[in-house]
Amino acid sequence: MNVSPTPAVTRLWAEIDRQADAVVGTIADLVRIPSLLGDEAPVQVYVADHLRQTGLATESWDLDDTILGQPNAGNSGIPFAGRPNVAGVLAGSGGGRSLILNGHIDVVSPEPVSAWTRDPWGAEIVGNRMYGRGAYDMKAGVALNLMLPRLLRDAGIGLNGDLIVQSVIEEECTGNGALDMSLRFPADACIVTEPTGGSLTQAHVGVLWFRVAISGVSWHAMQAWKGVNAITKAVPIIQALERLDAELNAQPVHPAFAGINHPINLNIGVIHGGDWPSTVPGACELHCRLSMYPGQSVAGTRAAIERAISRAAMADEWLREHPPVITYDGFGSAGSEVSMDEPAIRLLGAWHQLVAGTEMMPRSGTGINDMRYFNFQGIPSGCYGPGGALAHAADEWLDLDTIVPTAKALGAFLLDWCGAN
Ligand SMILES: [Zn+2]
Known part of the structure; x- marks a missing residue:
């Protein structure tokens, strides 16, 4: 497929160049909160404003507890009150395709902060x-x-189709924020602007x-x-x-994960047991994480876990x-995949x-991300965004050189997809 800049694309790209500092400033604002x-x-509140x-x-709006009963929902144990999802709709003039730009606003803990050489909330350049x-995962994407x-x-450019901007909670522990969005806003395509360094997350595990107590x-x-x-x-x-x-x-490797070393990972991440060196511990609990290929179900994976533990017991x-x-x-939650031949992805x-x-x-993620809920609803969705490194680690950083090119590719795509006037 060949594309070339229309007058609207050229105007938008000039505006991106002109306001590149404002884009970086918005990222910094988000990191500092x-x-x-x-x-x-x-x-x-900042996002909505x-x-x-x-x-x-x-x-x-705050999520409703009924979301917990939806297939592929999770449960963080944190009440939803006072932790809203936010969406803004730029209504098109009609006759174009609609697009969701989605991003998660939650971040994981910076602990241990002593391992950082920079202030985790400083947005230092x-x-x-x-x-x-x-900064990298994924306030840069939300800012874009x-x-x-x-x-x-x-730039004085109007769209034909609707553009829906979404900022969601709980990507890092359940996905409930994106699940809620996927049930509220129908659209013709969705891009989750996770930091992919210019590649396209086309498949990811559940x-x-x-x-285990x-x-x-x-x-x-x-x-x-x-004892x-x-x-x-x-x-x-x-x-x-x-x-x-x-x-x-x-087991046979899912084709999207061919060549990836050890694609399925069972991690025992937490162990709690005992409370005194001179007492025989009466309880021990393991907190674990297991992944599954796209197409495999939560119920089937639960059954495999239960069988393995019961056999050992x-x-x-x-x-x-x-x-x-x-x-x-x-x-x-199950995983998902989107075809590289989907018109929006192409x-x-x-x-x-x-x-x-x-x-x-194309890349396949051995971690989970929010694109799945849109794919489950029949809204073709993949992740595409800027570059950087050290997500979920000390000294996480965003590659600022990738911001303008990512904005230009996304911006031209959305003009082409939604139609400009
Ligand atoms: Zn992320």
Whole structure:
């Protein structure tokens, strides 16, 4: 597919060049407002104000608890009140295709902060890098979503189709914010502006969080043999989970993940057990994360976990009588994929090629992201955004050199997709 700049695209690109500092300023504003799980309100106020000032019909609302009953919902355990989703609609004049630009506003904890050499909330710029928690994942993407309609306005360009800008909560632990959006706003395509460094996330795994509670019997350690040590009873369960990880990686590889090393990952991320060196621990709990290929179900993955743990328990005299209790929290969602031949993806790829001079390469994510909910609703969706590194790590940074090219590719694509007037 070949594309070439129309007068509207040329005007928008000139506006992007003219206001490049304002785009970076918006990213910095967002980074300086911390937005950890449960504390998303202040930054969402900024987002809603920004959309309103541009002139979009803007709404903020708290998620309803009924979302928890939807397929592929998760449960963070944090009440929804006071942590709104935000959307702004730039209504087109008619006759064009609609587009969602989606981004998550939540960030993961910067802890341990002592590992950072910069202020995680400082948005400090050194050379072509902006440092900060969320600078890369993904406040840069949210800022692009906010600024594109403003740049269109300032360049005097109207759209034929609707543009819907969405800023969602809970991407990092459940996806409920995007799930809610996917049920509210129909559209012809959706781009999630996660930081992909100019590649297109075309497939990604599903993710399931689960907990395994193992019980023992507390006793004074001077007669430890009279108790049952819940920590040592967790060992065969941990070994069974390691075997499950190996088995899942021995299954036929989903074609989108061919060549990726160890695509399925079962992580035992948290262990709680015992509280005193001289007491036999009476309880131990594991918090785990397991991924699955697109097309595999949450129910099927839960069944595989339950089978593996039950087999291990049956081989142990104590665990046979006191089976570990499995519960599910956080993520509980299947993965998804979008065809590189989808018209929206092909068109974005063509504009990326023109701007960047390189092909928009497909990538498959071994982590989860919000694009899935739009694909589940029949709205073709992939991730495309700026570059940088160290997401979820100390000294996370955004490559500022990628901001203007990403804005130009996305902007030209949206003009082409929605139609300009
Ligand atoms: Zn992200």
